[in-house]
Amino acid sequence: MRRIISMLLENEPGALSRVVGLFSQRGYNIETLTVAPTTDATLSRLTLTTTGSDRVIEQITKQLNKLIEVVKLVDLTEGAHIERELLLVKLKATGAQRAEIKRTADIFRGQIVDVNSAIYTVQLTGASDKLDAFLESVGETSILEVVRTGVSGMARGDKVLAL
Amino acid sequence: MELLSGAEMLIRSLKDEGVETIFGYPGGAVLHIYDALFQQNDIAHVLVRHEQAASHMADAYSRVTGRPGVCLATSGPGATNTVTGIATAYMDSIPMIVITGQVQSDWIGDDAFQETDILGVTRPIVKHSFMIKRPEDIPETIKKAFYIATTGRPGPVLIDIPKDMTAPTESYEYQYPAKVKMRSYSVVSRGHSGQIKKAVELLIAAKRPVIYAGGGVVQGNGAELLTSVVRELGAPCTNTLMGLGGYPGTDKQNVGMLGMHGTYEANMVMHHADVVLAVGARFDDRVTNNVKKFCSDAKIIHIDIDPASISKNIAVDIPIVGAVDLVLKEMLEQIKKTELVADTEGQAAWWKQIDAWRAFHGLRFDLNDSELLKPQQVIESLYKATQGDAIICTDVGQHQMFAAQYYKFDKPRQWITSGGLGTMGFGLPAAMGCLIGKPDMQVVTVTGEGSIQMCIQELSTCLQYGLPVKIICLNNQALGMVKQWQDMVYQGRHSSSTYEESLPDFVKLAEAYGHVGMRVDKASDLDAAMEECFSLKDRLVFMDVSVDPQEHVYPMQIKEGSMRDMWLNKTERT
Ligand SMILES: Cc1ncc(C[n+]2csc(CCOP(=O)(O)OP(=O)(O)O)c2C)c(N)n1
Ligand SMILES: [Mg+2]
Numbered sequence: 001m002r003r004i005i006s007m008l009l010e011n012e013p014g015a016l017s018r019v020v021g022l023f024s025q026r027g028y029n030i031e032t033l034t035v036a037p038t039t040d041a042t043l044s045r046l047t048l049t050t051t052g053s054d055r056v057i058e059q060i061t062k063q064l065n066k067l068i069e070v071v072k073l074v075d076l077t078e079g080a081h082i083e084r085e086l087l088l089v090k091l092k093a094t095g096a097q098r099a100e101i102k103r104t105a106d107i108f109r110g111q112i113v114d115v116n117s118a119i120y121t122v123q124l125t126g127a128s129d130k131l132d133a134f135l136e137s138v139g140e141t142s143i144l145e146v147v148r149t150g151v152s153g154m155a156r157g158d159k160v161l162a163l
Numbered sequence: 164m165e166l167l168s169g170a171e172m173l174i175r176s177l178k179d180e181g182v183e184t185i186f187g188y189p190g191g192a193v194l195h196i197y198d199a200l201f202q203q204n205d206i207a208h209v210l211v212r213h214e215q216a217a218s219h220m221a222d223a224y225s226r227v228t229g230r231p232g233v234c235l236a237t238s239g240p241g242a243t244n245t246v247t248g249i250a251t252a253y254m255d256s257i258p259m260i261v262i263t264g265q266v267q268s269d270w271i272g273d274d275a276f277q278e279t280d281i282l283g284v285t286r287p288i289v290k291h292s293f294m295i296k297r298p299e300d301i302p303e304t305i306k307k308a309f310y311i312a313t314t315g316r317p318g319p320v321l322i323d324i325p326k327d328m329t330a331p332t333e334s335y336e337y338q339y340p341a342k343v344k345m346r347s348y349s350v351v352s353r354g355h356s357g358q359i360k361k362a363v364e365l366l367i368a369a370k371r372p373v374i375y376a377g378g379g380v381v382q383g384n385g386a387e388l389l390t391s392v393v394r395e396l397g398a399p400c401t402n403t404l405m406g407l408g409g410y411p412g413t414d415k416q417n418v419g420m421l422g423m424h425g426t427y428e429a430n431m432v433m434h435h436a437d438v439v440l441a442v443g444a445r446f447d448d449r450v451t452n453n454v455k456k457f458c459s460d461a462k463i464i465h466i467d468i469d470p471a472s473i474s475k476n477i478a479v480d481i482p483i484v485g486a487v488d489l490v491l492k493e494m495l496e497q498i499k500k501t502e503l504v505a506d507t508e509g510q511a512a513w514w515k516q517i518d519a520w521r522a523f524h525g526l527r528f529d530l531n532d533s534e535l536l537k538p539q540q541v542i543e544s545l546y547k548a549t550q551g552d553a554i555i556c557t558d559v560g561q562h563q564m565f566a567a568q569y570y571k572f573d574k575p576r577q578w579i580t581s582g583g584l585g586t587m588g589f590g591l592p593a594a595m596g597c598l599i600g601k602p603d604m605q606v607v608t609v610t611g612e613g614s615i616q617m618c619i620q621e622l623s624t625c626l627q628y629g630l631p632v633k634i635i636c637l638n639n640q641a642l643g644m645v646k647q648w649q650d651m652v653y654q655g656r657h658s659s660s661t662y663e664e665s666l667p668d669f670v671k672l673a674e675a676y677g678h679v680g681m682r683v684d685k686a687s688d689l690d691a692a693m694e695e696c697f698s699l700k701d702r703l704v705f706m707d708v709s710v711d712p713q714e715h716v717y718p719m720q721i722k723e724g725s726m727r728d729m730w731l732n733k734t735e736r737t
Contacts, residue, residue, distance in 0.1 A: 010347055014294070018286060025287045055474070062471035068291045068311060071347040163346070 002031075003057050004083060004153050006047040006161060007064065007073040011037055015069035019046060022067065028052060028060050032085070032128075032150030040163070043071065049128075049151050072161055080156040086123070087131045088113070090145040091138055093120040101138060108134045119144070164336040169298035170199035170329035172337050173262070176305035178205045179339040182233050184224070184599055185209070186217040190237025191277060192264025195329035209599065209628060212620040214241050216592035218248020219618070221259050222319075223589075223596030226579050227554060229384065231258040231312050232596060238264045239277030242323075243284065247586060249319050250288040254583025255405060256382060258317035260308055261285075265294070268325040282323055290318030295328045299335045303343075310343045315350040316469040317382060351468065354485030354493065362440070362464040362481045363497045369438035370509030372398040375421065375450075378405025378582065379443015379467060383487035386410065386575040389442060392491055395498050397510060399517055401429040403444050404567055405582040412571030413551070418517065419526070422450040423720045424564040427524035427729060427737075430720065432517060433458055434727035441465045443487045446476040447583070456725035466490045524718070524731060526568055531711060534685040538562060538637045538710040541689065542569035545607065545635055548693040553605040553633075554579060554597050558590035558614030561643040564716040566609040588617030594632040595621060605633070605697065612638045612666055612707075622676035625703050633696055634705045636669060639712040647715045651730075673705035683708045 009015050016035060023030050028050060035046040050060060057075070064070050076083070093101050098120070105112060105122050108130065114121035124134055128151055135143065155161070167175060173196060177185070184207045189197045200208050211217040214236040221232030236245050242263040252259045266275040282292050291311045293304050304322060312320040366372055374396070380389050386409045393400045393416055400410045401421040410417055419426035421433055433439065439461045444450070451457045454476055465472075465479040466487060473482040483490055528539045542565050545553075555570055556579040557563040563580060572578045579597060581589040594608040615636055625632055646660040670680030679702045683692045689708070696704045718729040721736065730736045 014282065014292075017283070021286050055478075059471065059475060066469070066471055068345070068348050 001054070001057070002049060002051050002077070004047065004049050004076040004081065004151055005061065005064070005073065006045065006076055006153060008038070008071040008161060008163070009035070009044045009046050010069040010071060011042050011044045012069060015044070016046070018067050018069060019064065022063055023050075026059070026063065028056065032148075034150040034152055043163070045161075047150070047152050071163065074155065074161050076153045076155060079159070081153050082156060083127045083151055083153040084125055085128050085131055085151050086125045086149040087134070088121060088123055088147045089135065089138075089143060090119055090121050092118065092142045092144060094118050097142060101142070104134070104137050108137075110134065164338060166334035167337040168195070168199065168329065168331045168334055169301055169324075170195040170331065172298065172301045172335065173305070173324070173329065174199050174203060174206060175337060176302045176339055177233060180305060180309050181230065182206055185233045185235050186211055186220040186224075186596070187235030188214050188217060188237065188241060190241045190264065192238035192266060192326045193235060193241075193329075195326065195331055196235065196264070196324075198331065199329070209624065211592070211624050213618065214244035215247050215588065216595075216618050216621045216624070218245040218259070218261065219251065219586075219589050219592035220596035220599070221261070222248060222252040222257050223556065223579050223593035224600045225252075225257050225259055226382075227576050227597040228600040229576070231260055231309060233260045233262065235262045236264070237277070238266055238281070239279045242279055242281040246285060246288070247588070249285055249321065251581050251584045251586045251589060252319040253288040253290070255378060255581065256317050257319065258312040259319040260312060261319055261321040263321065263323050265323045265325040267327040268296070269327075271325065281321070285321055288319070289321050292321040292323065294323045295325065298328045298333065301328070302337065302339050306340045306343050307345065311348065316472075351470075351484050352486045352489055354466065354483040354490035356493065358481055358483045359490065359493050359497060362483060363494060363501060364503060365438050365462055365464060365481065366396055366398070366440060367498070367501060367503040367505050369398075370506050371435055371437040371513045372396060372440065372510075373432050373436040373438070374398055374400040374410075374440045374442065375403070375433065375444055376400060376406045376409045376442045377403040377444025378409075379487050380406055380409035381575040383443055383468065385443065385487035385491050388488055388491035388495060392495050392498065395495065397505070399432050401425070401432060403447070403450055403582075404580065406444065407567060407578040408572035408575045409443075411573040413573055418521070420567055421726070422447075423452070424568065424716050424718065425720075426526055426568070427718050427731065428517060428520040430718065430726045430729060431520045434725055435516070436461045439463045441479075442491070443467060445472045448476070451477065452720045452726055452728065453723045458726065528717075529732075531686075534687060536683070536686050536689060536708060536710045538565045538639065538714055539569050540686065541635065541637055541708050541710060542566050542609070544689050544693045545609070546570050547690070548697050549605055549607065553577070553607045554594075554601065556580065556590050556593040556597060556606065556608040558608070558610040558617075559585045559587045559644075560611045560614060561639070561647065561714070561716050562609050562611045562637040565637070587614040590614055591618050591621050591632065591634065594634075595625060595630050598630045598632060599628075607633045607635060609635050609637065611643060612636055612640065612669070613642045619672070622673065622678060622703070626677040629701070630703065631699075631701050632703050634703070636705065636707050637710050638666075638669070638707050639710050639714070640666065641712055643712070643714075644716070650715065669705055669707040673703070678703040678705060680704075681706045
């Protein structure tokens with residue numbers, strides 16, 4: 001099953017490499033990974049998505065918790081949560097395609113953030129499957145370049161991941 | 164407050180941590196540290212002949228004393244030479260402090276002379292590691308390193324120190340921190356009382372209980388409590404390779420080691436048990452055989468300090484996360500207080516069955532008709548000569564398994580072996596580390612002619628520091644364990660497992676290093692030679708014993724089988 005694991009990490013050199021190293025050492029896979037500082041300069045927030053059986057996920061969270069630099073960790077998929085990813089995609093947009101792409105972007109509530117006579121660059125946020133669906137709708141042939149940030153997320157309601 | 168240089172702060176911090184000895188080897192990046200060592204008398208330094216040996220010595224020092232050993236190496240090749248030792252300690256959860264020099268900080272990343280990213284190299288084999296960025300951080304980092312290495316599930320911690328951090332030209336106010344604070348590292352200690360209660364209920368009601376005790380009992384100082392729990396329950400106890408000595412080896416409730424080369428009775432007991440209490444053990448593949456067929460009739464209770472060990476290989480019914488000693492203490496109290504009554508009839512039948520298994524096999528081996536010694540005989544003779552009281556270190560191979568099977572360990576920290584990594588070359592430096600930690604003990608290394616050659620250079624260190632290690636080399640003229648697998652799995656094709664007349668004369672070699680060499684070729688000479696070896700109290704003796712090259716280690720579990728599927732000798736299986 002796909003999981004979103006989010007953690008507070010000591011903002012120290014080497015901390016990230018320990019997290020990433022753990023996945024390769026133990027043969028777990030990382031599908032997406034995002035990391036950035038928080039309002040507390042000593043902490044980073046790292047969110048990753050991974051897949052595995054319940055047994056593997058349990059091991060992943062236990063092993064991550066053992067890393068000295070991991071301060072706090074939560075598996076967001078265990079409860080109600082908000083998941084967002086940002087996509088930028090550069091699309092071939094000439095002739096009839098121009099209107100079509102604009103329409104599709106509107107349906108997905110995307111924004112065209114850069115334009116020239118042959119190209120639209122679309123920005124879209126949402127859960128990963130929404131981004132997948134958008135890319136599928138515009139079709140592979142018009143896609144020139146794609147960049148995705150990877151998943152970020154938070155629990156819904158009162159729950160906070162903070163010190 | 165005192166003003167000290169970085170190097171002086173390092174040495175002082177180690178002293179304030181209680182360190183008496185450092186095992187190491189100098190080089191450019193640690194010269195400031197060596198100069199500071201030279202100018203003090205609190206900490207002794209043992210100069211090894213290869214940094215691998217320094218790391219094994221520090222590791223064995225920890226294993227035998229319970230206090231973390233410290234090793235020191237220079238940057239680049241010095242640091243990389245410690246890698247095998249770090250991995251060895253990591254796999255067996257041994258607390259150890261590794262200090263490596265690094266090129267000066269403004270050269271890092273420039274491919275400077277003797278620069279290696281040792282933090283990167285060792286990341287998967289340390290519990291944690293640090294790089295010193297400011298000299299004033301040295302005391303606190305040392306404090307943290309010892310704390311992390313010794314608490315929770317112990318392990319090696321590496322501290323990489325760029326040369327400029329230890330420069331004698333700058334001084335800093337020195338104060339050793341009294342406490343460490345780390346928001347991201349907390350250690351569980353007591354187990355959950357409710358879980359312990361459930362475990363006790365299960366154990367008391369069991370018809371066929373067994374206690375399976377691992378290295379965590381030894382390292383976690385739980386041996387005495389374990390013994391009380393086992394006696395109180397009246398159940399059989401089996402030890403893992405790492406756990407030997409955690410329960411008295413000569414006790415009648417002990418059924419011996421379990422696993423790949425475990426005793427017939429231990430593996431049978433495990434397979435037929437209805438309740439298994441695993442204590443400080445991790446269901447290693449060398450223990451369980453095929454996990455799908457492991458103890459299929461048993462409810463499993465697992466006590467371990469590391470939550471990640473629980474249900475990693477085998478799903479358990481009652482997990483108890485906590486320090487082995489504290490959990491066992493509470494368990495013992497609950498067992499004593501309980502009003503539940505044990506199934507005495509069931510247990511009597513269980514013991515009858517166990518005795519029958521014991522009588523059937525009980526580590527039998529055939530003697531040769533000739534004077535050619537069996538390796539098992541040598542271990543039995545060693546046991547007699549040392550009254551079962553010596554610290555036994557080993558290398559890796561058949562000799563290691565024979566020592567595990569035939570020497571009976573009554574006390575914890577008496578058996579020092581590389582279990583998880585299986586590191587050939589560990590034996591001699593390990594024995595040296597033990598002698599430095601416990602200078603009044605008899606320390607033996609049981610080795611093979613293959614393994615001993617992996618750290619043989621340390622014979623020179625032994626002379627320099629007067630370390631009277633007794634080396635018992637079971638010389639079967641082959642990489643015996645490899646050859647055994649080739650016999651059993653590859654139709655006897657001995658690919659690169661023999662040496663074709665190229666072995667050195669170990670007697671002369673020992674003598675060349677200034678020690679005593681002895682050779683034993685005949686069964687009738689064995690006991691007398693063994694006596695003589697141990698009568699030479701202050702000398703290192705290298706005893707080269709020719710043993711039957713055809714001998715295999717049995718029992719041996721059959722791959723993909725259950726615990727009870729074993730070869731009992733070359734032709735007979737369960
Ligand atoms: C450093 C290292 N290299 C290779 C091995 C694989 N290995 C395991 S046992 C063994 C043979 C050991 O030979 P010896 O020391 O003579 O012991 P014996 O089995 O003959 O008693 C080998 C090569 C190992 N465990 N460690
Ligand atoms: Mg050999």
